[in-house]
Amino acid sequence: MSQTWLFQCNPDRFDIDGFLASQPAETNWLVRQHPKQIAPGDQVFIWRAIGSGSRQVSGIVAEAEVLTHTAELPEIPLSGHTGTIQTKRMSLNPA
16 A cells, blocks of 8 residues: 655755756655665655744655655765665656
8 A cells, every 4th residue: 555755854954945857757765764665666855844934935845656665875974964865766757
């Protein structure tokens, strides 16, 4: 049974608007919570947090579908993090 998830993106740490403007078909996404419950076929909404900006720019900015199970990727810098991370590969549809 597929599930629906909300993944947060902090614009102070990652330029989600610029990233989506590049029209990526797929991406990896850092997963910190529930990595074993998120499965291929699950629906994901990407939510842009407020960050240091205005509350008016926060909200859902993309819809995605999970394509893979969690994978550990060693020593990959992602949003200021290094070391082993767990990611999900997703297809993206900007909102």
